[in-house]
Amino acid sequence: GAGVSQTPSNKVTEKGKYVELRCDPISGHTALYWYRQSLGQGPEFLIYFQGTGAADDSGLPNDRFFAVRPEGSVSTLKIQRTERGDSAVYLCASSLGITMGDTQYFGPGTRLTVL
């Protein structure tokens, strides 16, 4: 079956602009996660959804970052007033459930570049 998909694959924007990044999880997966990976680092957690609600948003760096999952499937990560430091690869993952062994499967990521 289809894996996690993310669009766009690349996004170049100017400082101060607004961007939206989309994630389409594996069909039937109830949990969805957003991570951010800076160059040479491991991914860092941003937010996690169980169904439609954000169950843990402790990783969002500040209030310029917001994410939604209105129908419990597709999710959008929204970044307002982008800054050069927001440049990174944004990874989305989904899992069937939330038990310990439920594997998180990752999408190919969106590379965001803020000029």
Next chain:
Amino acid sequence: AQKITQTQPGMFVQEKEAVTLDCTYDTSDPSYGLFWYKQPSSGEMIFLIYQGSYDQQNATEGRYSLNFQKARKSANLVISASQLGDSAMYFCAMRDGGAQKLVFGQGTRLTINP
């Protein structure tokens, strides 16, 4: 707080040899899970293997095995009979029982030489 440490920034191995990638972790939660992911140059994170803290046996998946030493808090990945396609970044990650998020290490870049 959870912490994952991967002390080998880079590893170089001859094709067909076995390789061990080190991972140590720290958590105060008795229930946790350990994961290894592979990230080729294409960028996608590929799940390799999982070990639960209460699992009695070391996990194995094909050429991958996890050398889980609970008392030492280590979860090393062993790749047997390495192949050129194994060249990639490898990340160790952990979840503890209280959270859904994965905490990742810094990664190890593995290069397989022909």
